[in-house]
Amino acid sequence: MSLINVSNLSFSYDSSYDPIFENVSFQIDTDWKLGFTGRNGRGKTTFMNLLLGKYEYSGTISASVSFEYFPYHVEHKEHLTIDVIEEIYPEYVHWQIVRELNLLQVSEDVLYQPFELLSSGEQTKVMLAALFIKENRFLLIDEPTNHLDMHARKLVSEYLSKKKGFILVSHDRSFLDHCVDHILSINKTNIEIQKGNFSTWWENKKRQDEFELASDEKLRKDIKRLTDSARRTGGWSHEVEKSKNGTRNSGSKVDKGYIGHKAAKMMKRSKNLEQRQQSAIEEKSKLLKNIESAESLQIFQLDYHKKQLVELENVSISYGLKKVCDNLSFVIEKGDRIALSGKNGSGKSSILKLICGEEMQYTGQFSRDNQLKISYVSQNTSHLQGSLTDYAISSGIDESLFKSILRKLDFSRLQFEKDISTYSGGQKKKVLIAKSLSEHAHLYVWDEPLNFIDVISRMQIEELLLGYAPTLLFVEHDRAFCENVATKIVELDGNQET
Template identity: 60%
Template sequence: MSMIKIENLTFSYPTSYDYIFKNVSFQIDTNWKLGFVGRNGRGKTTLLKLLLGQYEYTGNIESSVEFDYFPYPIADKTKLTNEIFLEVAPMAEEWELMQELSYLDMEADVLYRPFNTLSNGEQTKVLLAALFCNEGHFLLIDEPTNHLDVEAREIVAGYLKKKKGFILVSHDRYFLDSCVDHIFSLNRATIEVESGNFSSWMENFERQQEFELAQNKRLQKDINRLQQSAKRSSQWSDRVEASKIGAADKGYVGHKAAKIMKRSKNIEARQQQAIQQKSSLLKNVETTENLKLSPLKYHANTLVSFSDVACCYDGKMISEPVSLTVQQGDHIAIDGKNGSGKSSLLKLLIGESITHTGTIQHGSGLIISYVPQDTSHLKGNLSDYARENALDESLFKAILRKMDFERIQFEKDMQEFSGGQKKKVLIAKSLCEQAHLYVWDEPLNFIDIYSRMQIEDLIKAFSPTMIFVEHDRAFCDTIATKIVQL
């Protein structure tokens, strides 16, 4: 057992004038399975890269273990997978990787295939297996679930549960609960480490917030009462001072004035104490304002129908044909393994030209709002983006503020945003659009847990007609009215 110690860590990006971390101190055990949670843009990935020594900082990071990072950067993906393995874990034996792959329900023959022919989910599994072959290293795992379907997430969670010595950044509640024994939380004002899984941490965090809110309310009442008392004491003091003029017993009046002055000072001291107590509260309270949506009512019950539709690549169907109807108020989740054509089905729905079997019928005058999976096209500032997409800029930015964007983000180039912030831009755009049908392709990738729950509440409140692909089991359990399996 050894400890990773961070003392007085301070860091900001050279192009930015706001601190990501300021005088941060904490320590973690290298045997822990640590879930790392926090709102988008708080600096989770930045902290991992600081541990890796990729940025200059002030303070001290002390560790007796080497750090490895997932996703591991692969320069040439055309190489055979076993060659990639030797790059990642040069001291390990091939049989060790085969053993690790078997724990991830993968066949050993993937080692003899070019790495770029593996699906994103298969690549994720291979790299995790290879990194865990580096004996004695501490693994920094940054959002591994973004390319994993539901089944693969369960397999990887089971795999990680048997391991130790890692930090896992994830916003998937079920995934975290399945494989971590400590939570490392990047809060609004502090960093905290707590034993347990995500659910136990969340329960404790919410209980602490409730306590602080109640304490804050009580102290505010005390401060208001003490302010009134101080005001009355001041008025009494003024009257006593006035009564000195022409008084027969000035000594008695002076004694009375001294007593009032002492009482006034006691009230002031208690008031300052209450203010000081109050100032230590609510630093980490996470508030989420309700989002709003204005879906359009369609003139018919059926908006879209698919009849024996399957996407084709190189003349081959990539999944069994599917038939479905999208009706008013439906929240349809498209489920299936990676590579089964889920995103292609959504692209067909919005009118992209993809070879397919069967027929798709759209209702006349149907208006669709689409959130793509890819965010790489986002660049420039938010004002220009709103103008280019004919969005109400005030509404667009108000939605982003409700999704925990700081005002300083409005001045930055979107290329500087975190993955979750970029995804929030696409969701905010969709929420600005009045549509009959909302088509969202993996909308929650990289998005923090609070915003996920905020979006769940929005959909439950406004019940827009939706068809979506999403692998977050908690979200699908809460939202989906139908599940279509590919």
């Protein structure tokens, strides 16, 4: 066991107007299984890069261990997996990597296959195996779940629950609950560490927010009283100093030495008092600022003239000779919120694309009214660039509504001035979701919409879908989200509807 000490850490990007961290101090035990949470853009990945020494910063970070970051960058994906592992860790021991792969339920055979031919889930597990055979390292695991299906997430969470000595960034509540024993949270005005899993931290957070909201009126009155008092205090010495150049009421000459001495004492006293009052104001103001905003969102669904929107009967989709799904049958009716479930590669995204009108090679019966208006959220965000204003215009959506939704999803006004290409992964996904929420549609089709999106925003989106009950077809591997939102689940592996 050892400690990682962070003291008075401050950092901002050269191209940014606002600091990411300002005079932050805390300690981390290297034996902890630390879940790292905070809203998108708060600096989780940036903090990991600071630990890795990638950026210059002010303050100090001291540790007796080295840091190792996941996911690894694999330069030669065409190489055999065993060679990729050797590139990651030249000193690896073969039996150790096999042991870790067995724990992750990955066959040893994958070591002798080209890395690029492995599924995204297998690639993730291979890199995690390479990560955990390194010794005397504190591991920085950045969003490992984004390419894992629900089954793989459960498996990896069980694997991590038996490990220690890591920071884990994940926005999947169920995943975090199963494998961490502390939470590191980046809040609006501070960074805090609590013992327990995500659910424990969230309950404490809600209680704290409720207490602060209940104290809101009193705090605001206290701040106003202290501000008024500080303003009066600041004026005392100023008035005394002015009297040096005046005269007494009796008309006799003023003793400027006496008045100057009195003014100096008064000035010192007032400045000390003013500083204490200002500190009290800042401390009380900080309480009000740390409440996370999670305002309600809205959705603008068009009414459809038929009960049934889409029907698939014995549909099979192929890419060339490869069949990705076989004999799939289900119906989308008004008010349905259907989750497509299945392992990676089972054809979920292909089904969504077929329904959205993309040309696909398929057999079976597929019907969809040409008048049906669909709002689609894709997995891919690489095309996003330019200003939010230009994006709203090119998308044909109301700019004010679009930006209002982004504000509710924790975008600061400073973000509105930046190019979308500079946003974090979670912020880019929020742009796509805000666009979809701004569109008037009969059916919303979302393909893994929550990748990279912070937990609080996920809860907002959950509340929206439960409150407005739009017709929705979606693919998502966040277990809690699916359980809370879906009215039906279509399982592609067995083609069963529940």
